[in-house]
Amino acid sequence: DTGVSQDPRHKITKRGQNVTFRCDPISEHNRLYWYRQTLGQGPEFLTYFQNEAQLEKSRLLSDRFSAERPKGSFSTLEIQRTEQGDSAMYLCASSFLEGDGYTFGSGTRLTVV
């Protein structure tokens, strides 16, 4: 297992279109997180899954955003009716035990034109 995988690496979309990103965590990690990072800023928390249960959501996750982790393995993050303000790097991370550090993926860079 080589780490957290995210797909696609880059996505350019027109405003108003829907986009979906995928994250494959490290296989034994039951905890999965989504973060968003804009230029010059640190990543900001979006949502957290433990197994298939979505346990925490940030207020940043508006009703246009939805995340799933249907079988407690991979996760998807969908953005509906994209806006230019959604342009950012979307980062996925996973961890195993409560006190473990987080392992991040390479991210998906979204550009909304």
Next chain:
Amino acid sequence: KQEVTQIPAALSVPEGENLVLNCSFTDSAIYNLQWFRQDPGKGLTSLLLIQSSQREQTSGRLNASLDKSSGRSTLYIAASQPGDSATYLCAVRPGNNRLAFGKGNQVVVIP
């Protein structure tokens, strides 16, 4: 709300000098603190994880200290190399599962 500040925001050093990067946080009730490295346009690579009960962690040329009571952590990079050029991010984990990040220290090591 946990606020994380990293100083300096950017610095340039000649190759061979030691790097000292500072991170401060407002709420000392943290679970752990993690330092990451980020190259331009890339994801985050974990460097060091310090649990709240620990004072420091070391890995090769890297050493990170944690003073929870004063809300500070310092990342030392010994004998810097051009390959150390990157942005270094400090993240604290409060009691929940939401890491709070600083904006990073952007480092350039000049050959």
